[in-house]
Amino acid sequence: MSRTVSSWILSSARSSIILQGKGRWYSICIPNRNKIKWKLIFSKTCPYPAGSCSLDRTSSFPKAFRHTSTEEEHFSFQLSPAQINDILRAGELSHRTLDLNGKNANSVLRFESNQLASNSPIEDRRSAATCLQTAGMMFGVFDGHAGAACAQAVSERLLHYIAVSLMPRQSLEEIELAVEAMKPVRPILQWHKHPNDVEYQEITSQYFENLRVYWQHLLDLDTEPGFSLEEAMICAFKRLDSDISLEVQAPQENELMRNIALQVAFSGATACVAHIDGVHLHVANTGDCRAVLGVREEDGTWSTLPLTRDHNAYDEFEIRRMKREHPRSEEKTLFVNDRLLGILMPSRAFGDVQLKWSKELQHSILENSCDVEALNIYQYVPPNYHTPPYLTAEPEVTYHKLRSKDKFLVIASDGLWEMLSNEQVVKLVAGHLTELNMQKPPLTFKKPVNLGYMHNLLLQRKSKGLASLDQNTATHLIRHAIGSNEYGEVDPEKLAAMLTLPEDLARMYRDDITVTVVYFNSETIEDYYRS
Numbered sequence: 001m002s003r004t005v006s007s008w009i010l011s012s013a014r015s016s017i018i019l020q021g022k023g024r025w026y027s028i029c030i031p032n033r034n035k036i037k038w039k040l041i042f043s044k045t046c047p048y049p050a051g052s053c054s055l056d057r058t059s060s061f062p063k064a065f066r067h068t069s070t071e072e073e074h075f076s077f078q079l080s081p082a083q084i085n086d087i088l089r090a091g092e093l094s095h096r097t098l099d100l101n102g103k104n105a106n107s108v109l110r111f112e113s114n115q116l117a118s119n120s121p122i123e124d125r126r127s128a129a130t131c132l133q134t135a136g137m138m139f140g141v142f143d144g145h146a147g148a149a150c151a152q153a154v155s156e157r158l159l160h161y162i163a164v165s166l167m168p169r170q171s172l173e174e175i176e177l178a179v180e181a182m183k184p185v186r187p188i189l190q191w192h193k194h195p196n197d198v199e200y201q202e203i204t205s206q207y208f209e210n211l212r213v214y215w216q217h218l219l220d221l222d223t224e225p226g227f228s229l230e231e232a233m234i235c236a237f238k239r240l241d242s243d244i245s246l247e248v249q250a251p252q253e254n255e256l257m258r259n260i261a262l263q264v265a266f267s268g269a270t271a272c273v274a275h276i277d278g279v280h281l282h283v284a285n286t287g288d289c290r291a292v293l294g295v296r297e298e299d300g301t302w303s304t305l306p307l308t309r310d311h312n313a314y315d316e317f318e319i320r321r322m323k324r325e326h327p328r329s330e331e332k333t334l335f336v337n338d339r340l341l342g343i344l345m346p347s348r349a350f351g352d353v354q355l356k357w358s359k360e361l362q363h364s365i366l367e368n369s370c371d372v373e374a375l376n377i378y379q380y381v382p383p384n385y386h387t388p389p390y391l392t393a394e395p396e397v398t399y400h401k402l403r404s405k406d407k408f409l410v411i412a413s414d415g416l417w418e419m420l421s422n423e424q425v426v427k428l429v430a431g432h433l434t435e436l437n438m439q440k441p442p443l444t445f446k447k448p449v450n451l452g453y454m455h456n457l458l459l460q461r462k463s464k465g466l467a468s469l470d471q472n473t474a475t476h477l478i479r480h481a482i483g484s485n486e487y488g489e490v491d492p493e494k495l496a497a498m499l500t501l502p503e504d505l506a507r508m509y510r511d512d513i514t515v516t517v518v519y520f521n522s523e524t525i526e527d528y529y530r531s
Helices: 003-014 081-089 149-166 169-180 201-221 229-249 255-266 316-325 359-367 422-438 451-463 473-483 492-500 503-509 522-530
Strands: 025-032 035-042 093-096 108-116 124-131 137-145 189-191 268-277 280-286 290-296 302-306 396-401 406-412 513-520
Touching: 081 108, 081 473, 081 492, 093 124, 108 124, 108 473, 124 149, 124 513, 137 149, 137 406, 137 513, 149 189, 149 201, 149 229, 149 255, 149 268, 169 201, 201 229, 201 255, 229 255, 229 268, 229 280, 229 359, 229 396, 268 290, 268 406, 280 290, 290 422, 302 422, 406 422, 422 473, 473 492, 473 513
Parallel strands: none
Antiparallel strands: 025 035, 093 108, 108 513, 124 137, 124 189, 137 268, 268 280, 280 396, 290 302, 290 406, 406 513
């Protein structure tokens, strides 16, 4: 990167306003054609002192080449193209769905996912799974704040709660009998994970026990055929959030498990989960993650269909909902500086018990906890805190019946949407697909086929530039999100700068980014309508 650009970034960062204490102000550089505008915003990540999770299990993506401080004497933004690719592609995950005959009869053709950290450690999480005892696949993106603990727990547990909510009574009875008899339980989900995606192993047994209590509750309801899919998703979201709250209140002798429960409850996470079964697509959203559908029209043009609303102070529906739920005397204090109680950007989230519990309950739990300061958890009651809860994890569920022209679904944390609009994201995915297809020479085989012949064909592909493209579309989106200039083209110098920013500076320019792109099988969808 040129000395002028690198010195400009460092000087602008060093001169930006940093307020210590209960909150931090971040300066975000927003390109606007040929001009640069500075916008001061209040940090979404923990303006109240709930701290970060010291027990986080984090993805160990490469952090080489990243500076640790803006005070380093020999500060450099230079990265080779290979180094840039190594950093961007470290979190790549992809999966193609096939049935037992090696063919794809699923409406989901494949999915591709990736993550890029800004916070250290990253606070975003993601999940993808195939339902084994019910139909469908699920994909989730979870954006943590005040640490990664809540996002970690929700990413491990929420899809199980949804799957259990959808299971017929007979299946629930079978797994309950198996547990009672101490026999193996048939898996509920088949997970599709990145090698670096890890779990809270120490608390898995407690998570399972609470999931069991939930399915026992469903059995006690004695209702058949059970929930609709929308009801199941809403019930699962609310029940998991309730369990997170109750787990930290329950007596716990194991100190490690107690600390994890504390950090999960006192941090927070937004969530967006898609359930796809044939042509039936349901998206449940809590907070400001987002899901967008890419649609190819009959004339070949692309259009965008948003399937979620951002739950924050910019949404009129959320403002009206909050006003209905609280006294009229609080109307002017519900949202201050476009934040819930002047603190939190999203108006719906898991965890964040500081905005859900009474003052007395918060005080009681923290007073009886061991060394909460070591966990970066402190009692903090925001101003005008009179009628909690102010925050809910109840999702808004959208249903869409897939058509053959619906080609892909993008689910991402707000780190992507802060950089790119819905329309830009769909355009980038569509353009990338076209570019990949154009660069693929047809694999015409001459008989007999041998390894040497196949090797030559692959070399032909590579010589035509295919290897230089991101094979993972989520990576392509992240590359453009942080590296695009005002003309929508990737600027190698800007990209290198954004990847090498020091940890104390990176969050001023970009958030954690998590992206999952789900591609639909148009032939399967067409077969559904033909039959």
